[in-house]
Amino acid sequence: MGSDKEQGVLVTGGAGFIGSHTVVELLERNVPVIVIDNMTNATASKDEEELPPVLQRIKKIVNPQQGEKLHFIKGSFGDVELLEKIFTKYAISAVIHFGGFKAVGESKELPMMYYSNNVGGTLKLIQSMQKHNVTNMIFSSSATVYSAPGPDDLPLSEKSLTGSCTCPYASTKFFIENILRDLCYADKNWTVISLRYFNPVGAHASGEIGEDPKGIPNNLMPFIAQVAVKRREHLNIYGNDYQTKDGTGVRDYVHVVDLAKGHTAALDVLPKKNGFHTYNLGTGIGTSVLEMLKYFGEVVGRELPYKICDRRPGDLAVMYCDASLAEKELGWTATKSVKEMCEDLWKFQSKNPNGYLP
């Protein structure tokens, strides 16, 4: 007898930057989505009864029938009682696990908060999945699980050395990958695809959703965007004495919508796979800080102010990936250029100078 529960994919952290863009892609494929998010890293609605602004925006992007398939539960992915309610109410086919704290600097100051929330919470999530025989997961991992590469170690492939992480945040991603790998080894019913993001930037082409960091942005592109809308005076460039084309840090920037499509590609492949698999999601192209600043200024139509400062502790000179395995096995490749990343980010930021806040 078929289950009369509503089918769906559980998306933890679905109100966040990458989570929200992935929810759009899922809904546009008519996949019902249950978002669980405690809103610590996303803008909550003033009225508890209302959907958070980002989810209201998502409903504006998709069509009404697709919007009906979006369900939101406020809470933590590690809350066992809440998970019990969700797995009892819905027939969850897979979990896409974005949830977790992600600030590099904060993780150094509050490691136990990161280990408890990110690792401890994920253990609770896995146990709830096991109890309800849900054994498919896509895990939001990160390029930060890779050990610091030397010049001969680039581009980074999925076989590159991992571990010796530079901060507790990265260690949580590394530990969770190992937990999931060991789980899949012990229980052959499980399939896990771990997606290692390089540097996600940009926004949905509608300008409705994008990156809305709370407080001072840690990452380059949201900071540059806030300089462009004059919320910040100038960009601080953390070092211009690296062994790179112009002395500034080089990264593999990937459009957040490309990244979201990487998750739906992985979801399509999940039923045909078994065990634990990791894939880099990047472009394979390195772009420097000064280049990103120039490209964004071209989109905005004026040069953006910056100052050269000391290096940021823990920063690497160069990071970019070999994304050929994702292309081969997921049929995924990044299609959007750095210019499109800047155009879409600028459209979101100029339409929403204060992010999702009114």
Ligand code: WQD
């Ligand atoms: C990019 C470049 C900085 C800000 C981080 C995290 C990790 C990952 C991606 C999730 C570097 C320079 C930055 C600024 C600057 N996300 N920079 N001024 O450090 O590559 O990776 O985000 O896993 O969380 O490690 O990204 O955007 O912080 O820095 O000069 O105000 O921009 O030195 O060269 P990073 P980033």
